[in-house]
Amino acid sequence: MADDPIHQFQISKWIPIEVGGLDFSFTNSSAFMVATVATAGAFLYLTTSSRGLIPSRLQSVSEMSYEFVASMLRDAAGTKGMRFFPLVFSLFMFVLVANMLGMIPYFFTVTSHIIVTFALAMLVIGTVVVYGFWKHGLKFLHLFVPSGVPKAVLPMVVLIELISFLSRPVSLSVRLFANMLAGHITLKVFAGFITSLSALGALGIGGAILPLFMTVALTGLEFLVSFLQAYVFAVLTCMYLNDAVHPSH
Amino acid sequence: MFVAPAFAQESETHSETGVAHEAGGAFPPFDSSTYPSQILWLAITFGLFYLFLQKVVLPRIGGILEVRSDRIAQDLDQAARMKEEADAAVAAYEQELATAKAKANAIGQEARDNAKADAEVERKRVESSLDKKLAEAEARIALIKDAAMSDVGTIAEDTVGAIVQELVGAKVDKSAVSAAVKAARS
Known part of the structure; x- marks a missing residue:
């Protein structure tokens, strides 16, 4: 069982809860969601509690993440988009910390489950649609009708725009989910090679050096991917929110 | 949500879900029986996280950054004001120096003129006395010449x-x- 690379994604119930035939159990996934939120929240809260005019190292990490997300959102959606700053910042921090916690051995990776990433993506797209219609009414539909397109090809263009809009939540969620899932499986497989090769005696131990190096390198790569995917998720969120703020192309 | 009917069937077929799935080897991320729990707990944790950040953390960090940029702007203003003061002091100093120089020149000139005038008077006095002596000497020479x-x-x-x-x-x-x-x- 321990060699099974899929085992790490198994969800196990810690506190069974069932309401109306639906299973709302507190699982290891739930526990790591709580851990993610607690870690991120505690870090941001505690490092800024001194409100230093000259920031300590940890305080400047919090400030840097704040300014990083703020400039990302301002570049993509302008100052009007800054009202979504808490949402984008929460998403970025949640995904980043969940990915990073998942890198610790034996820890569960919350973002390796498609339903979690899909729910986050739907939150983004839902915000875009609701805010777009609330702010601009039917003018929000101009999003699907680029100006300056000849009448003859307009239906085609609208169809393409519509499909691309509908595929956004899918691409947004699958990108994050697949990256985390594939990365963790690859790590597990290479790490599994080490143990199974070294069980073969002296020659095997010599041969196990290669997957060991591979595992070390992949671990570094996975840390990069963890950050990068959180960044990509936040950037795309900013760009989609820009459509809600400025619907006409 | 749209997963609910599918989930209802799932939970009927596997009543002891956790164990059954582990043994069955269904790919966990696609096991829809875990979806309601994950969605619920994600909503709870992420919702609380969002509220906490929005109400507490972000205003605080924003405040820190604002206070700092205000402070920097204030310090820059103060520095500019001090520089102006320093410039004014330098200008005043230059002015003072220029007047002092002019005054020194005037005093020097006056002293030089006085000295010149004094020297002139002295020279005239010496010249006249010399002239007198010359005349005397000439008279004596004439006297001596006559006698001779x-x-x-x-x-x-x-x-x-x-x-x-x-x-x-x-x-x-x-x-x-x-x-x-x-x-x-x-």
């Missing part, structure tokens, strides 16, 4: 008398000699 000239007459008469006496061998009349000398000298 008159002496020359008597000496010439004596000498002529002696020479004539030697040549002729007889006493010569003194008045005739002096008349002859007088005629030769004039």
Whole structure:
């Protein structure tokens, strides 16, 4: 069982809860969601509690993440988009910390489950649609009708725009989910090679050096991917929110 | 949500879900029986996280950054004001220096003029005294010359008398000699 690379994604119930035939159990996934939120929240809260005019190292990490997300959102959606700053910042921090916690051995990776990433993506797209219609009414539909397109090809263009809009939540969620899932499986497989090769005696131990190096390198790569995917998720969120703020192309 | 019917079936077929799935080897991320729990707990945790950040953390960090940028702007203002003051002080100093220099020049010029005038007066005094001395000396020279000239007459008469006496061998009349000398000298 321990060699099974899929085992790490198994969800196990810690506190069974069932309401109306639906299973709302507190699982290891739930526990790591709580851990993610607690870690991120505690870090941001505690490092800024001194409100230093000259920031300590940890305080400047919090400030840097704040300014990083703020400039990302301002570049993509302008100052009007800054009202979504808490949402984008929460998403970025949640995904980043969940990915990073998942890198610790034996820890569960919350973002390796498609339903979690899909729910986050739907939150983004839902915000875009609701805010777009609330702010601009039917003018929000101009999003699907680029100006300056000849009448003859307009239906085609609208169809393409519509499909691309509908595929956004899918691409947004699958990108994050697949990256985390594939990365963790690859790590597990290479790490599994080490143990199974070294069980073969002296020659095997010599041969196990290669997957060991591979595992070390992949671990570094996975840390990069963890950050990068959180960044990509936040950037795309900013760009989609820009459509809600400025619907006409 | 849209997963609910599918989930309802799932939970009927596997009533002891957790164990059954582990044994069955269904790919966990696609096991829809875990979806309601994950969605619920994600909503709870992420919702609380969002509220906490929005109400507490982000205003705080925003405040820190704002206070800092205000402080920096204030410090820059103060620095600019101080620089202005320093510039004004430098200008005042330059002004003071220029007036002092002008004053020093004026004093120097005055002193030089005074010294020149004094020297001129002294020179004139010395010159006039020298002139007086010169005149005196010239007068004395003239006096001495006259005396010498008159002496020359008597000496010439004596000498002529002696020479004539030697040549002729007889006493010569003194008045005739002096008349002859007088005629030769004039």
